[in-house]
Amino acid sequence: MKNIFLLLILLLTVIVPVTNYTSSSVHTKTTKFVYVKTVPEWSKNLTIYEVNLRQYSSSGSFKDFEKHLPQLKELGVGILWFMPVQPIGVINRKGTLGSYYSVKDYLSVNPEFGTMEDFKQMVKKIHKSGIYVIIDWVANHTSWDNSLITEYPEFYTKDSTGKIISPVPDWTDVADLNYDNKELRRYMTIAMKFWLKETDIDGFRCDVAGFVPTDFWEEVRPALDSMKKVFMLAEWEDPKLHNKAFDMTYAWDFHNLITNIAKGSKSVLSFDTLFKIEKNKYSTDAYRMYFTSNHDENSWNGTAYEKFGKGVKTFAVLSFIVPGMPLIYSGQEAGLNKRLKFFDKDTIEWKKDDFFNLYKILIALKKRNKALWNGNYGGEMKILKTSVDEKVLAFTRIKDSDEVLAVFNFSDKPVTVIIINNLSIGTYKNVFTKQLQQLNKNTSFKMNPWGYLLLEKQ
Template structure:
């Protein structure tokens, strides 16, 4: 029953809060050592090539490696439900069978070959996982209807009114929990993937994810990304959560709803609410943002690259979505075929420069492995955001004009003083205390030493 499920989730939430007040009840997630300086790239297999399959995408691996990509987050690869399907091809997130591969993408052997080739390129692969719901023609509905959420009349429900193509799973049932953990383990053992991106993770009880992570780590150290924004998920289950608040803030700054100085409020809240070793995924686009809210150019306009620099240099792990390196400026259709137009990979060198810096400069490493963000105040903090990050002998100095107007500013203090190299031009630069600068509209400057 829906009421029973909701009551159960409330009790779980109460238990989590109670445990949070007793620190001995929680152990921190141990990140895989390899994740400390990594970035992430979301792969939309359906739209990546005309063929829309694993083999065709695999040909892009050398290019992505050259660009500096580390972690491949592959959108769901399982068969898609037909019953109540939306569009001609359906939603990737309407899973018909958790243990097989969508034949439109290829075979299980094709997928395993792709994973192996990625590993040969020293890249890692995480698979998108949909634990909250299934398609209406998933065999589990007929074999185990008690695993689903029902209304007072016994009808199986969708998790959200508009999600008519999927049926809600009920984690009150322990047999469902066991099945789902076994399914997660299957992909680690069978395909040797390195972790999961978990769809609407906060709609599934946290204690399920805690147990799943515990069991998966027994097989190999995994990397877990939650599509959610909650400190609780970091404690036992997830390495990284979404930085939706940052994405919304960037959109608002671009639309002049907010000003650059409001970033301080956001960063201060994050540092208060989260542990320093929690990872945030910083992004200007992903499959949801692109398809439903607009391309980066629709939302961020001429500031798209400037905000990309921000996501790559503040604490957190930067995400690229398929096509961003090609300056893709169209909303990809979500339920139908809509191939990315690659053209000349206009921004490949831009992203390569940022991702290389992320990899090599310890100041930008993830979690406690990286340096703290130290804000540099200026004569116009409402338009310009500047900061330094430093770790051991590495330092990064960033200046961003987050406005469409030219800015004449003075950078206060001397925290940034010293000799640097501009990462985009390789030119040397030296800064003294209270430096004066003229910035072009949306100009970004990144210096390292």
């Protein structure tokens, strides 16, 4: 293993962007280049899709996943995030197949999914479909049978007796890594660069990013960007992660709020408070990821149908219209309504569902309408006062000549809505029916229970 480590260093050492260099001229001059993180321009209007490969097909293979690419291209998703593709540990394994997040070898692929060459070919086909690829990266811990434990025990966190420990008591299948060790940081950086060089992926979704020191992520980002411009997603919610390391973070506060609104334990008026806090905490170039489900929520806390009931489509639409990037989890476009097993085989049932066309319309809207683009590329959200604020959320987003009006009834009763202030009068097109509608200051909207209305100004 140590020889492999040395080989990787030789193969992947590149010029680190933050460096001093000397240029030859009449007078020798030293210039310092300071790295500045920027969000990849290509991500400005995209939707992200999480791939649970194990459950995607009966085989769970890269090759069988490729068969779904035409449908994903038709759907319009822009980024595919693959849950970890590396081999899974056997020691202390949970269930029959174990957790994706118990990584046995950072530098190879899970043989249950295929070979490294299979993965590379799949990435090429995804890129040919006009879609970007990021993979899950588990930097915080490894499986107990990862060879690093025997080769580099100093990489791990130990208790007072010198015993390697888990990061969380319940995570018995993994061993915690200690980022006080500089060689660990070097190894992890080289391993991440390996995947960029060898497979041409476009970035990483970093598991429990807040468990790893922020300064490590700030070290690794310029090293990755020196190879290609990457997209970095943190499984965490902290504004400082956006400063020098990550492009997007999880909008957990939003997800918790919509869950509580669906249960009736929070008021619709809470949206105004939440988005004021978001605006104050996060810079305009910080992407926030909005979702009604993901692998953790689905397996441990319930499906989107369980959590949102008759409002499941309403909250899904909302996640596409608020400022940020929406996430679709594997199977949601097929009406997934079962909790997928996390440690065992549990194949998704693929069927035709209304959600496919709903997502397809929303993704196309996001791509074409600048008001809904991500970060600085998109328009600011302005919440409008209505005649029924305790039940209805209405807001506009405007960017250049593009404008969207969104109205949501988050109640189980029909309501008639009047926008009291700041309604931009003019002609609008209904995103779903394509019908034109003339709005004026006296316009009212009749909303069904859990109804939603999206209008594009013409």
